[in-house]
Amino acid sequence: DTGVSQDPRHKITKRGQNVTFRCDPISEHNRLYWYRQTLGQGPEFLTYFQNEAQLEKSRLLSDRFSAERPKGSFSTLEIQRTEQGDSAMYLCASSLGGLAGGPDAKNIQYFGAGTRLSVL
Amino acid sequence: LAKTTQPISMDSYEGQEVNITCSHNNIATNDYITWYQQFPSQGPRFIIQGYKTKVTNEVASLFIPADRKSSTLSLPRVSLSDTAVYYCLGGMNTGFQKLVFGTGTRLLVSP
Secondary structure, three states: OOOOEEEOOEEEEOOOOOEEEEEEOOOOOOEEEEEEEOOOOOOEEEEEEEOOEEEEEOOOOOOOEEEEOOOOOOEEEEEOOOOHHHOEEEEEEEEOOOOOOOOOOOOOOEEOOOEEEEEO | OOOOEOOOEEEEEOOOOEEEEEEOOOOOOOEEEEEEEEOOOOOOEEEEEEOOEEEEOOOOEEEEOOOOOEEEEEEOOOOHHHOEEEEEEEEEOOOOOOOOOOOOEEEEEEO
16 A cells, blocks of 8 residues: 555544654655644645645644654654543645646645544 | 635545536636645645646546636546545646645545
């Protein structure tokens, strides 16, 4: 499978615990994104990496959230001291960035199946 | 980023053509229109993208009139497996662009 993979698919945790999710993007993609989706809503942007650099973070990403992409390949999203409001689907996407107007620059993002987090 | 408006839900039957219209009155000159499909418990999947006139691929067609203030996603001969949420997004096709999703259109295809 050469798509975006996320692990785990489901995570149940107790309030106050830390959780970490992993995303493996499509291998040649230099851009990686994290989104969060709650029931009945569309995904909401959390953060974005180009290679290993984290270039933008949403205000949704509180100080309990941290994301890394240490070698510009896979990424991890950690949530510390989880709260019930953190329960959601966490989606990872990747894309191939290119020069403006070039064939690679369509900003088509490919999503993984997501990690569903339930905080009890 | 262009704000988009689309119907909350649509119903159809197998074999029919489904057209989902999205309005984006404040679309910018550099904005493209992109549609994603999402099944329950899965991430969104890219369907089609266009700038103007008509784009067709193996899955759908996208019609964008000259004023580009709206667009229509056309799904020919839908099947039960086309039951999903469809999102219309407007944004630049170049450089980094976070995707801004609305609530989408829930399409239900019945036998």
